[in-house]
Amino acid sequence: MDKGLPELIPLVKPAVVSLRDDMTENIKYGAYGIINVYNLTIAHDQASTHNMWIESGPLDKLNMIVAGWQVSPQLYGDSRNRLFTFWTGNGNGDGCFDMLCPSFVQVHRSITPGYLLEKSSIYGGPQIVISIQIHQDASRNNWWLTVGHPGMIIGYWPSELFLYLRDGALDTAWGGAGQAGRDGVCPPMGSGHKPDGHSDHATYFRDLNWIDATGAFQRPSKKTVETVDGSNVYDLKNYGKSREMGHWISFGGPGGYCEGGMDG
Structure with missing residues (x-):
């Protein structure tokens, strides 16, 4: 592990829930989604992440x-x-969170990975959301992070960091992960509630899209795969397309003992 993944974080496989677009015929030059943000109370040795990724x-x-x-x-x-990022170019053998190693090039004057998100959603009430976009430019093949409405360009990961992301990506996914503490207990994820069909009850990702070679947004293909941790402390529902939400998923849960492994 690189210095960006400190001994602080237990090297235990996290409990993951995700929707992955596995249609590798579609080379993906980025991904986009809008996610709501909730306050969470977790133990010192736990972590709860809510994110999208390309790989x-x-x-x-x-x-x-x-x-x-x-x-x-x-x-x-x-x-x-916190707004956060992570990258690896070698199967977690390198890379780091945020800017804990020389890698991410910040261009925004004040917002950077690790930025504090002051506002949060209320269960059954107003929802605070952030939009996130990762996309590859066609000139230098760098990967750019854009956040918010209107989109604010935060910075980029140089293409030289990667061997297999030089020309697009095969997979993109949206979801979350709960990192258990030393007692094997996973933290709450999202609002702390499992999805029940109400967009103001559990964390969601909406307007899911991947980005094609022309820069156009494309909805997830029919080759999506849902992954839910086998310990049953979290859940994920893929609701597909709706007029208000676009293609959306909802996920999360209260946490609990989570060394039960994965169901694919």
Whole structure:
């Protein structure tokens, strides 16, 4: 592990829920989604992430870029919501969170990975959302992070960081992960509630799109795969397309003992 993944974070496989677009015939030059943000209370040695990611390459040398929001007391010293990023160009053998290693090039004057998100949603009430876009430029093949409405360009990951993300990505996914503490207990994810069909009850990702070679947005293909942690502390529902939400998913849960593995 690189210095960007400190001993602070237990090296335990997290409990993951996700919707992945596995149609590798569609080379993906980015991804987009809008996610709502909730306050969470978690233990010092836990972490709860809510994000989208793109990836390519063999499992042992996986290239990945991740962006979203998370709560991680070990990483930030508090239990507040943060905009976060992560990358690896070698199957977690390198890379880091946010700007903990020389990699991400910031261009925005004040917003950077690790930025504090002050406002949060209310269960059954007003929802606070952020839009997230990762896209590859056609000139230098760098991967850019854009956040918010209107979109604010935060910075980019140079293409030289990656071997298998030089010309697009094979897979994109949206979802979350709960990092268990040393006692094997996973934290709450999202609002702390499992999805029930109400967009103001559980965390969602809406307006899901991947970006094609022309820069156009495309909805997830028919080759999507849903993954839900086998310990049953979280859930994910893929609601597909609606007029108000576009293609959307809802996910999360209260947490609990989560060393039960994965269901694909």
